[in-house]
Amino acid sequence: MKLSDRKKQILKAVVDDYIQTAEPVGSRTVVVRMETPVSSATVRNEMAELENLGYLEQPHTSAGRVPSNLGYRMYVDELMERYHLTGADLAEVQKALKFRMRELDRLIFEAGKMVSELTHHAAIALTPVADTESIRRFEVIPVDKTTVVLILVTTTDQIRNRICRLNVPLSGLEISAANRALNAYFTNIPLHDMNGDRIARAESETGAEITELLVAAIDFAADVLRRILNREVYLSGATQLLQYPEYRDVDRARALLDCLSDRETVVRLPEPEPGETIRVSIGEETGVQALDDVSVVVTSYEAGHGARGLLGVVGPTRMDYARVCARLQKFSEGLSQILNEQQRNG
Amino acid sequence: MKLSDRKKQILKAVVDDYIQTAEPVGSRTVVVRMETPVSSATVRNEMAELENLGYLEQPHTSAGRVPSNLGYRMYVDELMERYHLTGADLAEVQKALKFRMRELDRLIFEAGKMVSELTHHAAIALTPVADTESIRRFEVIPVDKTTVVLILVTTTDQIRNRICRLNVPLSGLEISAANRALNAYFTNIPLHDMNGDRIARAESETGAEITELLVAAIDFAADVLRRILNREVYLSGATQLLQYPEYRDVDRARALLDCLSDRETVVRLPEPEPGETIRVSIGEETGVQALDDVSVVVTSYEAGHGARGLLGVVGPTRMDYARVCARLQKFSEGLSQILNEQQRNG
DNA sequence: GTTAGCACTCTAAGGCATCGAGTGCTAAAG
């Protein structure tokens, strides 16, 4: 069934008011928010119908109405006004974005913090993952006789390093040989091809004395790839959640925070559909029990090389969707820009 | 004034009980905890005196007594039994420590998480800082014509990298020249000596075309040193705080969490005195307003090269000091061991 | 110095009346 215009207007008024006050909304309150003037009785009738249709709920008789998750869904899909970013808003976003950093992980972490500050909600940030990530380049740097630093650069330009102590000292020549072998045999291959076979082949061309180093390097590379494919999860501004009246109940707040700190839960949150840039999950739509009464707004950002990261906001179901969506989207656009620009030049 | 043995016994009983129950302790409860049997009336008299002396407090007439911060102080300094780690405790600590990682920052972060799990309190971890940190080695790795990776190793064996895009392409020869210059002029010098003078001297020996790269490298080195000298702060298990009845009040909990998330506050917390390995700060002793009603237990760990990091626990003033101290100390010993072993061999 | 006993204090908890916001329904007006 299609809602009448007036019903939509009333539903919108209820959501708008409830977003601001977190108190059940009565018919009188709705009247003052309506454009076309009607009496509270009319509104009452309409609200009773909206309740029957499942868009509103009553905590108890003689309280006002509260939007149901279906109501929020309708609001997000059809009713919500495109939030107009004010000059101050934009300035804030810009300012936050100007603070750019080189290291990807750190950048993403900082981005999460910024989003949290920008939206006044808890934020989650997931590092980008390209499905075809591999190692682009190895470098072995001698530090002292039995110590080398292993450096590797991935196809998405992430750099990782590890100190490696050797039981048998290696000469400079041997180290460069190992270096060459690593770059010849182990670059641009997928994780599952980094196996013993290949190590044996590389070894046969250089000599057994570098096996220790080779194995350590491959080990490290595999570690790094595995970790990159298991995207990192950052949670910021968790205390923001405590400011909302719905989490005055410490037990609820705690359950929620614990859930958000759990990597496994977070990586399973619904992402934007292919082609979409933003995805709003209301209440149970998140598919996670403990998140049944919060909403999650997620955008994806481009990190170059086809890699996509995620940036999201977690707040009460009555969050100001219009504002949050606008800011989040703007921010993720900016982030994509920075990441791609960084990639093209410097 | 010196407390009588019986007073001490009573004070200890009150603290012990209050630590467990978080409820004011009445005279009857104390009697059952006493070794030498006395009547509740006697205990009442003694408790009244202890209150006059400032060791106990009464939330209101006709509630039981609660230890004052002075009372906790006395408890920690004299009364507390050396907590005996059970086999299970030890096993837990061992297990946690076995999980070792190579990268220092990550290791410290994980250590914080472990401490939080081990003590069931919020934990703070600060990365070690040596007062004489400098760069031990530079390495410049060409990636493509205008892109190089800068790597540097610090005197405490921390490794950092940054991608650097050049406006003017450099040849392999030029890059190695820059590499040599960096290692010749900018290793093992303190941060404040990395100035224009020295850049000019290095440049005069090599040629102006590498200036861009030199400047970028020095810039990066200075950044890294500055950041290392500003120790990183990690907070873990913050939600643990929410489990204690004293933080059922969300506003208090939030103020506390916000305060602990603030780097500036955390680095100012009292550290163990030189020579000591552990420092207990009770209530106002932390010197931070917002932490007036929590206690902080801090140990330091050795990270080699004379660098010391900090590892601490934040909980209600009625925390189980004996248990927390024991576990924290054990853990930091283990951490020191790992860090030094890692340094010697590998 | 210790203890039993007792009056006293103060909070927590339950019961109860009151208040008021908000509803649903009805009947009249448009």
Add this chain to the structure above:
DNA sequence: CTTTAGCACTCGATGCCTTAGAGTGCTAAC
């Protein structure tokens, strides 16, 4: 047929009172 005014009704929130119980301080006896 829709809208509106009016009114009775519902139900949580608030405040007040009472009661129960835990714990104290004091006094007098041992």
